[in-house]
Amino acid sequence: MIEFVRGYIDYVCPEYIVMEVNGVGYQIFVPNPFSFRPSRDTIMTVYTYHYVREDVIALYGFRTREERTLFAKLLQVSGIGPKGGLAILATGDVRRLVQAIEEENEAFLCKFPGVGKKTARQMILDLKGKLQHVMPDAMPNLFAEWEHIDRSTALDEAIEALKALGYAEREIRKITPILKQETLSTDQYIKRALQLLLK
Known part of the structure; x- marks a missing residue:
């Protein structure tokens, strides 16, 4: 290891x-x-x-051992592979994810790419009550923000990253006009996009 x-x-x-x-x-x-x-x-x-x-x-x-632990636990859920685990963690909002599992919020979990009702239910069955030690209180926000000079390049890179995470082009097209109204770094575009996709 x-x-x-x-x-x-x-x-x-x-x-x-x-x-x-x-x-x-x-x-x-x-x-x-x-x-x-x-x-x-x-x-x-x-x-x-x-x-x-x-x-x-x-x-x-x-970034942290806690985030890695959560990834490992997600891989233990039937129907979730490494790509799906990364897509779930890409939001950086671990508290919201854990809350959705604890509250059995299947609708929220189904918004992640590749997660249907069956997988969402399995996540709840397998992980509810077992994630207290990976709450974000133990996971400081260590993301380093950095600016791209070229806004279009940053947005293009963010869109490619969303595709790599498994989001469909039709989902990305819906939020692209909103993203184009803002001037952000690639990382910030990705975070903003994920917030919109998970609404």
Whole structure:
């Protein structure tokens, strides 16, 4: 098990980041890649989940151990794979997610890509009462905000990231006019889009 990776952020794209550690680049899939900024000036620590299946070996990364624990618990739910787990965590609003599970709010859970009524019910059955230790009180907001000079580029990157998370183009098209009214960084566009998608 790889507990964490500590190094420089070398590359960011809609699906993953690349961290350089002693000359080796690690491809790490994260909930919101654009919350990271490529930099040779800052050493970062990303807590990892080493996912191994017959046809897949991948690293998934998180800002905190608590967030990684929640991801691992989501993977234990029938019907949720790594991509679905990342999409659920991409909002950064863990308190709302835990609240929905505790209150058995299936309608809210079904708004995540790939989550239908059956999977939402399974999430509630498997996780209700078991997530107190991953509440956001133990998860400080560590996202580093950074500005893109080109608003259109930032919005385009955000749209690609939403697609990578599994949101359909028709869902994205509905909220794009709203996003175009704002000037935000890529990370901020993604967070704003997720807020709109989960309303």
